[in-house]
Amino acid sequence: MASSDTVGAVPVPSTDADWRERLTPEQYQVARGGGTERAFTGTYWNTKQEGRYDCICCGSPLFGSSAKFDSGTGWPSFWDGLDPAAITTIEDRSHGMVRTEIRCANCEAHLGHLFHDGPGPTGLRYCVNSASLDFKPVE
Template identity: 50%
Template sequence: MYRPYTGRFPFTSPHSPLNAVVFLLLLFSGACRTKKTWPVKFSEEELRKRLTPMQYHITQQRGTESAFTGEFTHHNEEGTYTCVVCGAQLFSSNSKFDSGSGWPSFFELLKEESVTLSDDFSYGMHRVETTCSQCGGHLGHLFDDGPRPTGKRYCINSASLGFQPKDAASESTTGDEAASSSVSNEKTDL
């Protein structure tokens, strides 16, 4: 369950010097996610074989692709966007919009439980990180500046996504089939 950062550390008093130490640790450690056992697991070796270097860097090392360079930034085909690591369905093309940010943006998830949210304090700022709830792959970040009706903007790296066209999305795929169908066979360099 996601609990937004409130600016206070519950285990110390407001004037404790420990607050400053904890804040600095959070600042330089990045996301504050708890250790979690993800339902779907892959070995590092398998992921390095199956994913491109860019896909691996973004999903496993919490990287970010450059703005306006991703495969799905200006993608307008109807279908379903999936996690490139495990094939979990994340977003419908019906919720995709052009935010002008340079990354694919969505105002709504397919299912609320598709994505896990956690506080991210990397780069000296507070953001909300989005990860796949099935495999823990880093997707991007969530912002509160999206369009109606939700007001949300899921700002997602193209390299963390796969895509199932509308016709293919209606076919039933499971497990390894879903994971392999969402992963490009072409490898690209960073």
């Protein structure tokens, strides 16, 4: 992506050095490096406030608090995204298992994984790293 690509007023960096400058080391390791924060340590795993969860890298709106639920896993979990086109999925065969990785469709930031053990109405659980999110509370 070119550095002039934007979502709202947030320019999307085009180089690794730009990403490292913009993000904290943990955010970079998770969102750009495909890492995972430890369960029950992320900023938003237990957030109950009303608001929206945006991509930490580009600011794309991804999840709403109305779809957030307590999965007991220690990561923010959602039964649906705000816009199906905002999140892409790819097969992840790391760690000796097959999972579905979720990424921001705009900047390809690693968000977490998608599982089929969530509540209704979708039965899905978007298991997301707090380090990949920027929470915008309702004012």
